[in-house]
Amino acid sequence: MSDDGSLWLLLAGPASATGLYWALYRYYRNTDKSHDFEHETAVVAKVTGTDEKVGEVRGTRESRIRGDNVREYRQRVGVPDDDS
Amino acid sequence: MPDTTPPPLPPQYTGPGSPKDVPPPHGPPPIDPASMPKPIRDELLAPDPVAIDTSSDELKDGLNRCPKCGSTDIRQKPGTDVLVCRYCRNEWHAERVEEEFGLGEGIDKLQGTVIASGARDIAADAAAMMTFKCPGCGAEVTVNTENAMTARCHWCRHVFGVNEQIANGAVPDAVLPFHIKKDDAVARIRQFVDKRRLFALKAFKQEFTPENVVGVYLPYMIVDGNTSADLAGQGEIETRRYTEGSGDSKKTYYDADVYQVARHVDFTVDDLPLESSSERGNLDTRTNTNNIINTILPFDTKNAVKWNASYLSGFSTEKRDRDVEQLRPRLEDELLSIARAQVQSSVDRYDRGVRWEHERLAVHGTRWVAMYLPVWLYSYHQPGPNGGLLHYIAVNGRTGETMGSVPVQQWKLLLAAISVGTFVETIALFILAHST
Numbered sequence: 001m002s003d004d005g006s007l008w009l010l011l012a013g014p015a016s017a018t019g020l021y022w023a024l025y026r027y028y029r030n031t032d033k034s035h036d037f038e039h040e041t042a043v044v045a046k047v048t049g050t051d052e053k054v055g056e057v058r059g060t061r062e063s064r065i066r067g068d069n070v071r072e073y074r075q076r077v078g079v080p081d082d083d084s
Numbered sequence: 085m086p087d088t089t090p091p092p093l094p095p096q097y098t099g100p101g102s103p104k105d106v107p108p109p110h111g112p113p114p115i116d117p118a119s120m121p122k123p124i125r126d127e128l129l130a131p132d133p134v135a136i137d138t139s140s141d142e143l144k145d146g147l148n149r150c151p152k153c154g155s156t157d158i159r160q161k162p163g164t165d166v167l168v169c170r171y172c173r174n175e176w177h178a179e180r181v182e183e184e185f186g187l188g189e190g191i192d193k194l195q196g197t198v199i200a201s202g203a204r205d206i207a208a209d210a211a212a213m214m215t216f217k218c219p220g221c222g223a224e225v226t227v228n229t230e231n232a233m234t235a236r237c238h239w240c241r242h243v244f245g246v247n248e249q250i251a252n253g254a255v256p257d258a259v260l261p262f263h264i265k266k267d268d269a270v271a272r273i274r275q276f277v278d279k280r281r282l283f284a285l286k287a288f289k290q291e292f293t294p295e296n297v298v299g300v301y302l303p304y305m306i307v308d309g310n311t312s313a314d315l316a317g318q319g320e321i322e323t324r325r326y327t328e329g330s331g332d333s334k335k336t337y338y339d340a341d342v343y344q345v346a347r348h349v350d351f352t353v354d355d356l357p358l359e360s361s362s363e364r365g366n367l368d369t370r371t372n373t374n375n376i377i378n379t380i381l382p383f384d385t386k387n388a389v390k391w392n393a394s395y396l397s398g399f400s401t402e403k404r405d406r407d408v409e410q411l412r413p414r415l416e417d418e419l420l421s422i423a424r425a426q427v428q429s430s431v432d433r434y435d436r437g438v439r440w441e442h443e444r445l446a447v448h449g450t451r452w453v454a455m456y457l458p459v460w461l462y463s464y465h466q467p468g469p470n471g472g473l474l475h476y477i478a479v480n481g482r483t484g485e486t487m488g489s490v491p492v493q494q495w496k497l498l499l500a501a502i503s504v505g506t507f508v509e510t511i512a513l514f515i516l517a518h519s520t
Contacts, residue, residue, distance in 0.1 A: 009512045009515060009516060010509075010512060010513075010516070012508050012509065012511075012512045013505045013506065013508045013509025013510075013512060014505060014509075016504055016505050016508040017501040017502055017504060017505025017506075017508075018501070018505075020500065020501045020504050020505075021497060021498070021501035024283060024492075024497055024500070024501075025492060025497065027280065028280050028283060028284065028489075028490045028491075028492045029373075029489050029490065029491075029492065030375075030376060030379070030487060030488065030489055031369040031375065031489075033375060033376070033379040033487060034367065034375050034378050034379055035357075035378045035379055035380075035381040035382070037356060037381070037382075037418055037421070037422065038421055038422050038424075038425035039425065040381070040382050041353055041354070041355070041356050041382065041422065042353070042354040042355065043351055043352070043353055043354075043422055043426060044192070044351060044352045044354075045349050045350065045351035045352075045423075045426040046349065046350045046351070047347060047348070047349045047426060047427050047430045048347070048348050048349075049345065049346050049347035049348060049427075049430065050345075050346045051319075051343050051344070051345055051346075052343060052344045053341055053342070053343050053344075054318075054342055054343065054344045055341075055342040056323075056339070056340065056341055056342060057320065057338070057339065057340045057341075057342060058339050059337045059338075059339065060337065060338050060339075060340070061335065061336065061337060061338070062338070063336075063338065063436070064436050064437045065318065065319065065320040065340075065434075065436045065437045065438065065439050066439065067439040068436075068437030068438065068439055069438070069439060069440055070428060070431060070434075070437050070438040070439075070440070071428070073421040073422075073424040073425045074417075074421045076417070076420065076443070077317075077440050077441055077442060077443050078441065078442055078443075079442065079443070079444050080314075080316065080442040080444060
């Protein structure tokens with residue numbers, strides 16, 4: 001009875017309550033909405049680039065790369081230090 | 085009598101840039117541009133920002149006359165871009181700025197900052213109130229450009245429009261006339277709220293009168309840009325996935341190849357809209373609901389017509405109070421976001437994702453046009469701490485896209501959430517009790 005799987009089940013109640021609250025709140029207040037300018041603006045782009053293998057990871061338990069931000073377009077990251 | 089002594093002033097700043105520094109003498113710069121490296125030389129020798137002159141000489145006296153009979157009683161024909169004379173029923177329309185000033189062309193060749201005359205910097209001393217001398221009867225007519233762009237002479241009934249591009253930011257280069265009629269906007273708002281009634285604030289439902297919707301022309305800067313960006317980071321491709329252990333202690337492990345990823349993207353952006361009012365541009369959802377108005381963007385700005393105040397009669401307006409330079413950080417942030425979105429399809433092979441670590445933007449050229457865009461706004465003020473919260477329901481005056489913020493009845497929402505949570509928890513406990 002005291003193993004992990006069963007204890008997780010106890011969280012189902014609070015989790016569903018919180019989830020429902022936020023889903024309904026956002027449906028009414030739409031606080032998460034804004035202009036999707038990344039996709040709704042006329043853009044003509046030419047992409048070039050390089051890909052170079054620099055290493056390997058063995059036996060990690062994480063299913064995604066740490067700090068994955070490929071879809072977080074609006075999250076700013078640092079400017080490179082050098083001008084090369 | 086209260087003590088009126090003001091608090092002492094903070095100590096004066098005397099370092100570089102303070103008023104105590106002697107400004108450099110006027111005249112040519114002390115350094116010879118020819119002796120500088122090329123990037124600096126280019127910047128020093130670059131011509132002043134070019135203005136596209138969009139002002140209308142024929143309308144400068146404030147009177148918009150019917151080209152046929154000369155009457156000033158002119159209205160927009162609802163649902164169209166056509167102006168109609170209410171005296172002789174003559175119909176005509178203003179030119180589209182896209183063709184008139186070539187705004188859709190040469191974006192990939194843009195260099196420097198091109199500012200249309202209606203988007204010029206706002207003069208600090210420019211007043212919002214404008215006074216005209218009526219050529220019909222000599223009376224003085226005042227227009228408060230904070231919220232209106234037309235007025236009628238009380239004496240001879242001439243209609244005035246503010247057409248001269250005065251330096252107070254009130255007259256843009258172009259206007260996009262309303263196409264969605266009021267009845268349509270009311271129906272859309274009603275439909276939007278009808279889907280959100282169960283948990284809506286009781287007072288909001290009781291006072292809900294969508295007929296009070298107001299047609300407002302809001303100020304925007306429409307920006308074209310010629311830009312490039314560099315991105316660098318790391319991406320991972322999964323090479324193996326395996327599980328160890330059994331039963332509840334089963335764990336999944338991954339092997340992956342790590343790549344150094346670099347991308348360069350050259351891109352042009354056509355007609356990116358930016359709010360040019362400081363109030364509307366503040367999108368903090370904790371203190372306001374301006375994100376609602378932001379969401380109904382974009383507009384079909386290609387169809388905007390040359391400024392003519394007659395399009396605005398019957399609607400209210402908000403004045404621009406932001407200049408090009410003040411909007412530039414926001415523009416650069418959005419351009420970087422667009423660059424990140426553009427490269428996404430080129431890094432699809434990294435199935436474990438990409439972590440961008442560095443990004444850099446180089447803006448080669450931008451073109452700025454000030455424009456009034458049509459929005460139907462319904463507002464409801466919810467009382468509360470810090471002045472409460474103003475909820476908007478907004479309808480795009482061209483596309484009809486509707487978005488809104490409906491205030492919620494907190495206790496109802498909490499009750500529903502707790503009820504569902506309790507129900508789920510009961511089932512969970514039931515399963516646990518029977519699995520032992």
